[in-house]
Amino acid sequence: MTIKKVTRQEHDCDYFVALKSYNTGEALHFLPIPKLHLLFIPPFCVLFTAPMEENSSLVAESTLTDAMEAEPQEEERDPESNPLNEPLLKRSRTLSSSPLAIVGAKVSLIESLDYEINENDLFKHDWRSRSKVQVLQYIFSKWTLACLVGLLTGIIATLINLAIENIAGYKLLKVVGYIKEERYLMGFAYFTTANFLLTFVAAVLCVCFAPTAAGPGIPEIKAYLNGIDTPNMFGATTLIVKIIGSIGAVAAGLDLGKEGPLVHIGSCIASLLGQGGPDNYRVKWTWLRYFNNDRDRRDLITCGASSGVCAAFRAPVGGVLFALEEVATWWRSALLWRTFFSTAIVVVVLRTFIEICKAGECGLFGEGGLIMFDVSSVSVSYHIMDIIPVAIIGLLGGFLGSLYNHLLHKILRVYNLINQKGKMHKLLLSLGVSLFTSICQYSLPYLGQCTPCNPSFPGSACPTNGRSGNFKQFNCPKGHYNDLATLLLATNDDAVRNIFSTNTSTEYQPLSLVIFFLLYCVLGLITFGIAVPSGLFLPIILMGSGYGRLIGLLMRPYSDLDQGLLAVLGAASLMAGSMRMTVSLCVIFLELTNNLLLLPITMIVLLIGKTVGDCFNPSIYDIILHLKGLPFLDANPETWMRNITVGELADAKPAVVTLRGLEKVSRIVEVLKNTTHNGFPVVDSDAVVPPVGMAVGATELHGLVLRAHLLQVLKKKWFLREKRRTEEWEVREKFTWVELAEREGKIEELAVKKEEMDMYVDLHPLTNTTPYTVMESMSVAKALVLFRQVGLRHLLIVPKYEAAGAPPVIGILTRQDLRPYNILSAFPHLAKIKGNEKRN
Template sequence: EWDRWLLMGLIGTAVGMLSFLIHQIIDSLMELKWDLVENYLQVSKRNWTWSMGANVVIYLSTGQDGSIHMTWLCVLGSGLAMVVLSSGSVLFFCPGGSPSGLPEIIGYLNGTSIQHLFNIKTFLGTFVSCVLAVASGLFCGPEGPMIHLGALLGCGLSQLQLDTLGIHLPIFTRFQNSADKRSFITAGAGAGIASVFRAPIGGLLFMLEEVSSFWDIRLAWQTFFCCLMATFTMDLLSSSLFGFVYRGHFGFFEAEKRIIFWNLLDVNILAFVPTILLGMLGGLLGALFVSLNIKINKLRMQFFNSIPKLSLRKTSKLILLKFCISPHLFLCVAAAALLVENGKQGITYLFKRGTHEEFGFTSLCTALAFYFILSCWTAGSAVASGLVIPMLYTGALYGRIIGLILVSIFGVQTNEYGAWIDPGLFAAIGAASFFSGVSRLTISLTVIMVSMLS
């Protein structure tokens, strides 16, 4: 069995490297986009300074206000370009990569045969679409596509066959059967979710609870080992590289970059009252989200099916998706920091403790309304995208609102007895509640949240 364990380790390492590559490209594209915006603002300011001369003090504000519209067009144009390329890669290159691939993986691992689910075109199309969709500013994350990509790596490395290119390598031939193929696909998919959240146990439990129905003890341990290797590889590479720039300290894991809640809180029985309220609210909003998303997708399919030509149908899907970039219209409102920020980074902001005055009710409610509606619109659209980041973000928004309500009632508590009254703490609870309300996950979700916060 040594070769099976070796292959599991190789799959986990490959998935970790792929996850690192995806996150680095996304961060680089987003940094490039905002650097262009910043440079444009600086150039605009210098032009006004040079042209106005002595009257610069009078006209400086006019120059800055005038540049806001062009800056908005720059952000909107770059986002639309990425969305067009992202949607086009799955519409015209690999339809099997849209929207996330997770339902198809679940169907395959439970006995359904799906064509073109595991080939090189699907891998490349999903990779490109996922990177561009997340970097464009759509309300989505890379989690679903990473599960699909992990499953693709598990299938490809175990079978070592590329029918598209006519490649068949005579290595690990004893694993080239349907039973072992499904086992390695299961491990690769679990490694995909584990590498995103740095949660190897969470990846294993996610596969047990949500994805696959056929398990044994041996496969569980091997899947956990694969998830562990993916998480370790992701952390090891992230320790020294950011945006493909070497920052030193290879293999040095900085705790402050990962741990959000440093100290444990003394539990007060009163904390269970708003927690139960958040749980009920998460279930209700989760049911509303699923119901609304189903209706939107049904209307979307009816509209697309009414178009006779396939080329026009694909083009209309691409055009319809552009409306999801509309949050960039709100760069001037108080909620802009929440709407245009990277979803993962925004969640970190919302989870921070001791930031009672960081965001007000107006900005949180505005961001919640737009994020809920537009993430519901994005889910099921023609891009390779995931729902985990939108679910966590939406729950964190209304959880923080509940926390601010408690702070407004009881005030800012500095003693140990009232330390639980913190908007950041309830943002984390709200994120878990909405995630559970939409996905119906319990155990694996708890492990993933603990891995994220500590």
């Protein structure tokens, strides 16, 4: 087996080296390589592009690994060459559209979104021809859609709360009844079976119908708003499975929350409203054509994400700040107003249903899921000694949060190995976690102590035998309660309310708090990543509140701070240590607990927790983005990127594929079939009158034409028999701006006749005449900042000096070219600079 001839073509994501046999000519193995590695490919290699099947990717990956291991005396290996340290999805692999790569889903190639305004002749005419009525209609439509996003998100969130509270409530009532009758084995069997069946429903829906519904969905929303197309993430099937799966998973008692799924649900609602419904049943209303673009869809999804947080925590301001601080890459004042309007609508909807539920119209336990974790009844006063437990909680939150991120990172990789074996293994993993959780939640309360009821405790009666309540009798005699059963045999929301309870300094024993904290640390690690909709907020709150209350118990002789308040601070510190958010978390916790007096110490623990956590690893959402290999562009480029120019990056890529302003149909078809570029520079060299001082024979850069627009040309068969420029009215008769906004279609689906191949196409009216360009001497760091802040898909590199006969554009930068891993792969000497920076 040897390597045969040379052909080079560029692919948006991958290059592959084909190893062919001289005897049969068949490609026996495909070695994937990043495109910037072209400098190191011998001239006798065969380079071609092709999407890889899921099974063949494993062969290609193992073959590449063997080839790398066989290289003699390699100067320097990638520090992440260990398979357990490599991204689950690098550029040489395909993108799983699942929220987590470990869950698995239909694969697709990574594409970027077109947030840049395409200023071609059609767009300019459409914009000039809009009347005042159409402009007002567009503005009114934006606010109407923002209102509908908040309205539907609030209604669906309420229904999810009602379903969870009623299903879990009836389940726990039945279990408590068996325990009261001392039928412990029957109670265990019922408890375990009910949880098993609920998890089974959620997992089957995610595994078989919508793998994109598994996980929280927040990392993919963050990636989408950064400019990355995440296929199938916001479809109608995903929305339905997310709703039903969230109900089943949370009602099953798994250590996960509905907060992350609600953010995803809000984003799905926004996306579907913006495009007029599901793909197969879209509404063709005229006013919806204004939203058939990535920019307006991005703003709607931002409103949906903030509405989801508001619906989860009843925190309208916190929802807006969450979108601003965590998920949104681009922000402006107009978007601030619309997100705030959406969250205000959510609060009105939730408040309306709360009043209905108070009248007993929501079933047996429907009211509970809508109540905040209110700790406003306790007075807050600070002393100098109170700084000690607050600082300890902040330090522990930062350290434990980073440790949680590290361990979860490793566990997700192990889950990936399990889930690669097929759907049955994904389902069995989910059911196994459910079984383990049920056994722990039912059996560990027997380790708790039976404590006599204290008449001085405020609130509910003691003991209680219902689904909710702060003093559960469980297996204790009359007049006693089991503190561990109070925390474990309850829904996650009720467990948080119980551990946040104030003015109950002797309610929980130290051993019970230690068991509770350790159990939820284990459950939090093994539950996230299974094939069910899951959120991270509530598991982290449960873990943090456990050690926060324990510290309050230990510091009781030295501090007067209420233990319930310290539990709130523990939850806040761990969220800051894991998620690395500060401002939005501070406001969310204030709105969640209804106690403004907590503001100073909440700010302290959040700042300490984030600072300590940043010393060890990135946030949990950034880790998931890295695991999926999503090309997310950070706000701050690496400092070593200033040591390389964009011109050097252009030299490491193949020559730019350009088109002429008047191009043959055959050339367009050839380019579309042989490349997967989504943008092509349009140059004019015929009859160009150069400006004064420029050499004769210079080539004009007319602009950039998109692949989608070329497909529309071939689809509409807008061909010319002679080589001539078209008039503006000819273009408007054939195309509309709305048609050019469509991105669907493939070159393989279009049929071009043989006699049409010799015809011409005038690309001038379809070309974006004002693309963003940078000089070849610009540093990569500066280009990355521009690329991210403007929201580009293509960035043209132009030469510093113009010369006769020289091309006006020397390269195109895409998102993949700006990824640090790809740059370091092509320029290994930069890795040494990066290592020196870390040591310094």
